[in-house]
Amino acid sequence: MxxxxxxxxxxxxxxxxxxxxxxxxxxxxxxxxxxxxxxxxxxxxxxxxxxxxxxxxxxxxxxxxxxxxxxxxxxxxxxxxxxxxxxxxxxxxxxxxxxxxxxxxxxxxxxxxxxxxxxxxxxxxxxxxxxxxxxxxxxxxxxxxxxxxxxxxxxxxxxxxxxxxxxxxxxxxxxxxxxxxxxxxxxxxxxxxxxxxxxxxxxxxxxxxxxxxxxxxxxxxxxxxxxxxxxxxxIGSPAMNLVPVRSENGRLQAESGAGLDAPNLHGSDRYLLGIRPEHLEISGEKANGTDGLSMEFTVNVLEPVGAESYIYGQLDGAGPEIVVRAPSHARYDPGTVLYLNATAADIHFFDAENGRRIEG
The missing domain is CATH 3.40.50.300 (P-loop containing nucleotide triphosphate hydrolases)
Structure with missing residues (x-):
């Protein structure tokens, strides 16, 4: 050796x-x-x-x-x-x-x-x-x-x-x-x-x-x-969701204007916000006043893979496509509007210019 x-x-x-x-x-x-x-x-x-x-x-x-x-x-x-x-x-x-x-x-x-x-x-x-x-x-x-x-x-x-x-x-x-x-x-x-x-x-x-x-x-x-x-x-399958975001009044919004709400934790104006599919929780309503992430999501495609399913869709039906992991029994028709929530601990931030991780 x-x-x-x-x-x-x-x-x-x-x-x-x-x-x-x-x-x-x-x-x-x-x-x-x-x-x-x-x-x-x-x-x-x-x-x-x-x-x-x-x-x-x-x-x-x-x-x-x-x-x-x-x-x-x-x-x-x-x-x-x-x-x-x-x-x-x-x-x-x-x-x-x-x-x-x-x-x-x-x-x-x-x-x-x-x-x-x-x-x-x-x-x-x-x-x-x-x-x-x-x-x-x-x-x-x-x-x-x-x-x-x-x-x-x-x-x-x-x-x-x-x-x-x-x-x-x-x-x-x-x-x-x-x-x-x-x-x-x-x-x-x-x-x-x-x-x-x-x-x-x-x-x-x-x-x-x-x-x-x-x-x-x-x-x-x-x-x-x-x-x-x-x-x-x-690393990760499906890959981490990455959403370009900007700061407005101390909170973050999607660059596309799609519905997204999260605290601005770093004081800069623009980031890439990352969240893994398994860290998104599906809800029927927006989590108001959350210290984490909340976003409106329109279902495009549901992909059953056995023990779980992956749901592909877009923020506000027009923003960037993201994917969320759901239980195998999940059934959502295309066009269904959901809210996805996540805790602050599961949110990642990356520099919009060089892609490097920004530590909290």
Whole structure:
């Protein structure tokens, strides 16, 4: 196991395209870090630089107490798991797991010990004599992880390993990976664009946008206190509602002129007001004199999703579209007028110009 340190790491491609913009972060020994963000945000490039598969333009990457900028991937004491299983189809599961160790001239008895221990941990002991074509997608991904485990590396690097699995298998494998990482205690860096996957796996999230870090923190902290409108929109499904507002006589009104009432808590004239769909309470009447938020809302679409429903609509029927989470039995026809209320503690404010969070 080892710490991983990135010190002002940049990656610039030909044409002066800056894919990673001076990223600095310390990853603790045994920590599970998830790099999350949309396509093109630099997360896979960053992971590949840690692995040694991409050159670093400037900055330093350390694994343990060693700067590895010029160290070959094979000598960095890391193991990678990709979304493509990359198993040898003509080899048994046992031989797929053992192949890398044989190339490193590990003793036969030690190879056997490591392979059987990895198979026990991943519950694939019954499949060691099977070929990959005889395995399900989830079983193949377990073998791919087993190939990393047998190396007993200082760190695991995961590059969207669940992308090729169906929804049910992804849920199962998330649980498996979390359990496995805690059992082994190995430092892990995991890349995904799936914010639910990121939230469930991470000790800490690193949210990336355009090659730069938007926020680092525990999943619950990132969700409860997003550092920017980008984080507020990316983390959470459905995304946080963001409403442009202005101050009038010490209270806030929607920029569109739609019906909204909330206290002006910061003394500025204009903000973006944020509220998560689950923090909006549906009412048949406006909450007068509230210290929180109250707004008139016209239903456009109701979307049942099983255990709950999402109601999409507009402020005053003409303002910005927002979404509210409702019980699964909720039934509202298009055009129905409701009032949505929320407490002051659940309201977020962001700078209208740069999108950064404004603290109370």
């Amino acid at each position: 080892a710490t991983i340190t990135l010190d002002t790491v940049r990656k610039v491609y030909a044409g002066n395209v800056e894919a990673v913009k001076g990223v600095s972060v310390d990853i603790d020994d045994g920590e599970f870090i998830v790099l999350v963000g949309p396509s093109g945000c630099g997360k896979s490039t960053l992971l590949r630089m840690i692995a040694g598969l991409e050159d670093i333009t400037t900055g330093d990457i350390s694994i343990g107490d060693r700067i590895v900028n010029k160290v070959d991937p094979a000598d960095r004491d890391i193991a990678m798991v990709f979304q493509n299983y990359a198993l040898y189809p003509h080899m048994t599961v046992y031989n797929n797991l053992a192949y890398g160790l044989r190339n490193r001239k590990i003793a036969k008895d030690e190879i056997d010990r490591r392979v059987k221990e990895a198979a026990r941990i991943l519950e694939i002991g019954d499949y060691l004599e099977r070929k990959p074509r005889m395995l399900s997608g989830g079983q193949r991904q377990r073998v791919a992880m087993g190939r990393a485990i047998v190396r007993e590396p200082a760190a695991f690097l995961f590059d969207e390993p669940l992308s090729n699995l169906d929804a049910k298998l992804r849920v199962q494998m998330r649980v498996e990976i979390k359990r496995l990482q805690k059992a082994l205690g190995t430092t892990s860096v995991y890349v995904t664009h799936d914010q639910l996957e990121a939230m469930t796996l991470a000790d800490r999230l690193i949210v990336l946008n355009g090659g730069a870090i938007e926020q680092i923190g525990a999943p619950v902290d990132v969700y409860d206190k997003p550092a920017s409108t980008f984080v507020a929109s990316f």
